[in-house]
Amino acid sequence: xxxxxxxxxxxxxxxxxxxxxxxxxxxxxxxxxxxxxxxxxxxxxxxxxxxxxxxxxxxxxxxxxxxxxxxxxxxxxxxxxxxxxxxxxxxxxxxxxxxxxxxxxxxxxxxxxxxxxxxxxxxxxxxxxxxxxxxxxxxxxxxxxxxxxxxxxxxxxxxxxxxxxxxxxxxxxxxxxxxxxxxxxxxxxxxxxxxxxxxxxxxxxxxxxxxxxxxxxxxxxxxxxxxxxxxxxxxxxxxxxxxxxxxxxxxxxxxxxxxxxxxxxxxxxxxxxxxxxxxxxxxx
Amino acid sequence: xxxxxxxxxxxxxxxxxxxxxxxxxxxxxxxxxxxxxxxxxxxxxxxxxxxxxxxxxxxxxxxxxxxxxxxxxxxxxxxxxxxxxxxxxxxxxxxxxxxxxxxxxxxxxxxxxxxxxxxxxxxxx
Amino acid sequence: xxxxxxxxxxxxxxxxxxxxxxxxxxxxxxxxxxxxxxxxxxxxxxxxxxxxxxxxxxxxxxxxxxxxxxxxxxxxxxxxxxxxxxxxxxxxxxxxxxxxxxxxxxxxxxxxxxxxxxxxxxxxxxxxxxxxx
Numbered sequence: 001x002x003x004x005x006x007x008x009x010x011x012x013x014x015x016x017x018x019x020x021x022x023x024x025x026x027x028x029x030x031x032x033x034x035x036x037x038x039x040x041x042x043x044x045x046x047x048x049x050x051x052x053x054x055x056x057x058x059x060x061x062x063x064x065x066x067x068x069x070x071x072x073x074x075x076x077x078x079x080x081x082x083x084x085x086x087x088x089x090x091x092x093x094x095x096x097x098x099x100x101x102x103x104x105x106x107x108x109x110x111x112x113x114x115x116x117x118x119x120x121x122x123x124x125x126x127x128x129x130x131x132x133x134x135x136x137x138x139x140x141x142x143x144x145x146x147x148x149x150x151x152x153x154x155x156x157x158x159x160x161x162x163x164x165x166x167x168x169x170x171x172x173x174x175x176x177x178x179x180x181x182x183x184x185x186x187x188x189x190x191x192x193x194x195x196x197x198x199x200x201x202x203x204x205x206x207x208x209x210x211x212x213x214x215x216x217x218x219x220x221x222x223x224x225x226x227x228x229x230x231x232x233x234x235x236x237x238x239x240x241x242x243x244x245x246x247x248x249x250x251x252x253x254x255x256x257x258x259x260x261x262x263x264x265x266x267x268x269x270x271x272x273x274x275x276x277x278x279x280x281x282x283x284x
Numbered sequence: 285x286x287x288x289x290x291x292x293x294x295x296x297x298x299x300x301x302x303x304x305x306x307x308x309x310x311x312x313x314x315x316x317x318x319x320x321x322x323x324x325x326x327x328x329x330x331x332x333x334x335x336x337x338x339x340x341x342x343x344x345x346x347x348x349x350x351x352x353x354x355x356x357x358x359x360x361x362x363x364x365x366x367x368x369x370x371x372x373x374x375x376x377x378x379x380x381x382x383x384x385x386x387x388x389x390x391x392x393x394x395x396x397x398x399x400x401x402x403x404x405x406x407x408x409x
Numbered sequence: 410x411x412x413x414x415x416x417x418x419x420x421x422x423x424x425x426x427x428x429x430x431x432x433x434x435x436x437x438x439x440x441x442x443x444x445x446x447x448x449x450x451x452x453x454x455x456x457x458x459x460x461x462x463x464x465x466x467x468x469x470x471x472x473x474x475x476x477x478x479x480x481x482x483x484x485x486x487x488x489x490x491x492x493x494x495x496x497x498x499x500x501x502x503x504x505x506x507x508x509x510x511x512x513x514x515x516x517x518x519x520x521x522x523x524x525x526x527x528x529x530x531x532x533x534x535x536x537x538x539x540x541x542x
Contacts, residue, residue: 180542187443190371197391225374230367230389230396307428309421310457341428341446343453344515372446379447380515 012059015051018108023051025107029100033093047097050076054101091140092133099129159185161192168200168269169193170262174207179214186222193231200269201226204262206237216251223256232272234258236265291316293323299400300324301393303335313349320353324360331400332357335393337368344382351385358386363403365389367396412472418456418485419465427456427468431483434470438479439541448481448539451516455485455535458512463487463533473538480521480540488532495525 015022027044034043053073060069077098084094106122159181164170171189189201203219205211211219219235226233236259238246246253259265267277289312294301300323302316320332332353336342342350354364365388377384390396414430417423431452435445452468459466466487473480492498499514513535517523522538 183443187371187375187441190374193391194371197395199391199395221375221378224378225371228374228377228384228389229369229371230365230391307425309425311421340432341449341453343450343457344512345453345457370446372443375443376446376450376519379518380450381518382515 012055014109015055015058018105019051019055022101022104022108023048025104026051026101029103030097033096034089037087037089046080050080050097051101091136095133095136099133102129155181155184159188161189163196163198164202164266165270165275167198167273168202168266169196169198170202170204170266172204172207172262175209177205177208177211177215179212179218182215182218186218186225189222190225190229193226193229199231200273201231201233202236202262202265202269203233204236204265205242206239206262208237208239208242211242211245213249213251216246216249220251220253220256232257232269234265234268236260236262288312288315290319293319295323295327295329296397298327298329298404299331299333299397300327300329301333301335303338305338308339308346310345313346317349317353317356321356321360324357324362328360330362330404331397332362332364333393333396333400334364334366335368335396336366336373337370337392339373340370342369342373342377342382344380347377347380347382347384350387354384354386363388363400365396365399367391367393414470416468416470417465418459418468418487421460424453424456424460427470427483428453430468430470431481434472434481434483435539438472438481438539440481440539441542444539444542447519448483448537451519451537451539452483452485454512454516455483455537458535459485459487459533462492463489466532473540478540480538482536482538484534484536486532486534491529491531491533492525492527493529495527499525 023044027040027047030047031038031040031043050073053070053076057065057067057070057073060067062069064070065074080097081094084097103122103126106118110118110122158175159171159173161169161171169189169192171185173185189203192198193201203222205219223233223235234257235253238258238260257268259268270277289306289309291302291304291306291312294303300320302320304316306312323329324332334350334353339346350364350366357364364386366384367390369389388399390399414434416427416430418427428449432445432449435448440448452470456468459468463485464487466485466489469484469486471482471484473482499517513525516535516537520537520539522536524536525533526535527533
């Protein structure tokens with residue numbers, strides 16, 4: 001939106017003279033909806049920076065935020081939005097950083113020059129802002145749902161349960177394991193035991209970078225659940241640093257069979273099901 | 285008050301098979317325990333198979349029945365195998381903290397029979 | 410079907426009825442099969458407690474909605490003797506009756522929220538909630 005009022009100097013003057021009061025009030029208003037999830041000092045630093053960039057933009061006379069004088073402001077806003085998104089703030093909680101300045105400005109102007117009509121405009125403008133935020137909030141939520149669904153589908157794809165031998169299944173786990181993912185994988189493995197009738201399962205964690213207490217517990221519980229169902233479960237490929245984590249976390253692996261490699265685990269499973277792997281004598 | 289649901293006990297060779305197909309009330313559980321003990325002494329069966337593939341929940345009371353049946357049948361030199369436990373039931377039992385004592389488990393009836401055959405061979409009578 | 414159902418607990422078969430109602434609510438709240446099983450198992454333990462220790466009472470099963478999350482709340486009330494030592498009652502392996510002493514402590518591990526409200530001579534109410542993942 002481009003508005004050339006020709007009174008740019010007035011606005012710039014206003015912002016310059018009121019800088020201290022406006023920034024203080026802005027920080028105050030922007031802090032309220034965040035309920036202490038951001039420190040006041042940090043918020044003040046962010047908003048003071050924004051204020052400076054905004055002032056130099058307004059000072060240039062340009063009123064188009066896409067114009068060159070606002071480049072720095074746009075950059076700062078983009079950074080702020082990204083930080084908020086990563087920290088788990090909602091779109092409204094993020095946008096409030098901008099909208100709160102409007103409120104501060106209205107209050108500031110109102111104090112100097114009270115006009116009856118302005119108050120109503122202010123109230124209505126706030127109502128419109130809230131409505132705008134609401135549509136944005138709904139939109140963002142709908143997008144998130146789509147992303148969640150895709151993440152779920154991806155999870156299904158990236159954690160295959162494979163048959164290594166008659167009666168031997170394996171799940172090779174790769175990457176970072178979180179609690180939710182581990183749970184899904186483990187349920188899938190147990191289901192596969194029923195559908196295939198395999199009495200041995202191998203959970204290979206060679207490709208796993210780290211485990212936390214919860215993930216380790218899920219692995220343990222899966223082995224115990226498999227046992228209750230009448231199947232034997234081996235964990236293979238525990239890297240040295242993961243082994244250290246498990247010990248440090250005080251998790252008891254007890255009588256659960258662990259093997260250093262998938263090959264060892266397979267050999268173990270085969271032996272348990274009565275298959276012996278021998279090297280064929282090719283000379284004779 | 286509904287009548288006690290008596291779970292049919294089949295005899296296959298020297299194995300008794302009880303297939304649980306209904307949502308068990310506590311007194312059905314107790315009745316099954318009694319019926320199995322009687323049938324083991326009457327038939328001299330060397331194994332008991334409890335098929336729970338149709339059971340969608342096992343709580344601590346039902347879990348205790350499995351353990352009790354297993355220890356009772358040991359007194360008559362018979363082994364007990366629980367077969368067909370569903371994954372969701374197994375996960376729940378682990379979370380509940382339940383262990384099944386002397387109960388052996390197998391994925392299905394066939395594997396359960398194989399376990400009993402193996403145990404029978406190891407301890408000839 | 411409404412979002413709430415009251416089930417009196419006065420006999421063995423009512424425990425089975427509680428399991429069935431909780432199962433149907435869990436399905437409506439779109440809980441995963443494992444979560445359904447956990448909730449139904451917890452409900453079975455608690456309903457049996459109500460019958461055995463509380464001398465009977467009632468269960469209230471409700472459907473919960475909170476944004477995109479859905480859940481089921483089940484509450485078990487009796488006017489029995491109450492629990493004198495709640496810490497002890499929540500300990501694994503402690504039992505004052507039939508069962509394996511995993512009733513309360515086990516049920517707590519199977520749900521997302523667990524609340525025990527009891528007073529000696531007045532009765533006991535246990536409320537559990539399980540949310541869809």
